[in-house]
Amino acid sequence: MSAQKWIGGKWRPRLATIVVAILIMVMALPLVGLFFFRLYENQLIRQTEAELIAQGEALAAIYAWDVREAGIPAERLGAPMPAEASEYPSRSTEPDPRYRPIEPSLDLASDSVLPTRPAAVAASLDPVFAAIGARLSGILDATQKTTLAGFRLLDPRGVVIAGREEVGQSLAGVEEVREALAGRYASALRPRIPDQPAPPLYSVSRGTKVRVFVAMPVAVDGKVAGVVYLSRTPNNIVKHLYGERGKVTLAAIAILGGTLLIGFVFLRTVSRPIYALMERTERIAAGDRTAIRPLDHHGTREMAELSAAFLDMAEKLHARSDSIQTFATHVSHELKSPLTAIQGAAELLRDSGTAMDEAERKRFSNNIVTDAGRLNLLVRRLLDLARAENLAPSGETTSMGAALALLPVDKRLAVHVEAGGDTGLRISGESAAIVLANLIDNSARHGASAVSLTASSADGKATVLVSDDGAGISPSNRDRIFEPFFTTRRDSGGTGMGLGIVLALLKAHDGTIRLVDSGRGTRFEIILPVA
Template structure:
């Protein structure tokens, strides 16, 4: 979810409020002394002037208390109550306060709203991710268990044929390989969530690895391929290998990496000549576990890993519109520091 924004308007800084309160408090005894010296009375009973001075002091004290409550203690207490409500699972509590008082409290509240929104998103992501992972693992595990039970319970009087036995063993091997792929993707996702050591690389550095790993693809680097970006070699390998694998699974035979750099960022267009992405699937390609090539070994985690990895290093990826066949992704990354 998108965290609500604090309404921007001028608010006094906290220092101004504190200094004003201190000056007001310091002014109270000075005003009283000046008042009594100006009236100079020896009567035991309080004169109207003395009563007036006490009333003024009381009014000023109440005014100071109101200012402090309105600008500091009230918003802070409301923020504390809102935090407790969110901690108890109150998602509807993620909304702006009615009053912020000072500029600093407004900034603090906005940071709180942003953090609360991210925590809610992360909680929902983890819940959905756990459900998808359990589903993805359940299918091959169930198939392996079923095949193993059939092999174990083979009837000695009517044993299965060699072809049947080999078919069950092949199914077990294929499902085990799928589990290996899922575990590899989970490790890559963990690396994407927790950035590796800082480093830099270029498309020119990545091309030999991609060509060796995907011999069925003609991979070309175009433009400023020697420009280094703020992405370590291992992270860059994960990003572009996932994009190349995605292209290969969609029948591509050619992959182009076109690089263009400006003052601060590098843009890399990754284009293939595969079957492309249908209009109905464009909004879903970055969703975890969404795949249209599950039969060919697709896990639906590749593009989510790419987006997460790039985000960890200040980059981004988006799917571009293509006129003909194939798919095109635009990657933006900061230049090396």
């Protein structure tokens, strides 16, 4: 099994596998509805019952006409027909009494399939009804050749008077025939007894295994004059679909086309962007920085946002890596110079013995102390920078006046708050004091004698201007002042990390700082959220 399928010790399918499974399910839904819910089969059974009702009513009308023509007295007819309200319980209620339609009522899902129809029993045949049956036999035979239905004409006692078989035998014991002899329409589902084995494909259809039986009473002068007993096997669903193969083929093509369209849309909008993003991930992990660019196709808004977030994260990680590498190079350079000086002075003191006079020994010792102090200062400033870069906002607020009160008194510079000294700033007093202390120290190192502070607020942001009257910053150095370890006052103890600490503290509090033009000296613009 490939490593791509086993992630975290657990097997997970590919996206393409899930898509194919969904598409197969989509294509199978029509078949599930067709063969398992049997809706279509039930419709075929009701269609068969409706056709038998129509044929039975036509034959019943002919039968009734022959009975009237034969002049059979009422006492030789059967049971009285039920009252109008209950004559045919299955008939629909119609406002016009001239119409009494019989609606199909069989339901393959809810109606029980009765046992095989009981065999006919021997009985005596009434000659008058036998003559009527003989006259109608030709009509039954001709009708059966076209409709493929089975026909039996029964007299008022349930004896068969016309039909290919069972003439002269009684079917009065059959349930639906018994209902019809009482004047009520009846229908039933019974198992089909096939003349030959059905094709294997027919086994998927339940409707193939049943036969529809309809018993239609024949009414003459308000009495039952006989029964038209019909039966037929419903059309098989497979055979019917084959007969409608043109429409079925078009439906299958439509389903297949819709499924392929769904697959194409899914592939275009989901699968393809995901695989493209995976490929970009592998290239970025291998160090290919050209891969950090937007995808050619995003597909969906969520995928575009995910891609943008991922590529932004990758770009920030690369920038962070570059920053760390550059910072490590600067740190090693800054620490190497004093360490080399200390090592050289220490070796001279060790190897010179008594040949070195006291002044030289003192000079080398002072060099060691000075360089060690610089190393100590660098380490402290590195710690300050690390704390500033990893500082989490405390939610505290302060003002410039409160931050200045935390600073030690510096007699070298005069600090004036010209406006907005009480403007609330969303930064802790300690952090604000560190920012101001570093900026004031920079001003002092560059010959300033006074520093002025001005604050204003608008649109939820506070703007603080820190200005001095010093020598200013040369145009060649303006773009480098926030680089770590960049300083023009290294000889006077500058580490070049003060502005880096200021920038890190302000970023931690959603603030910014930049150098702005001024007529004289240096001016920094600080923007912070208003408290």
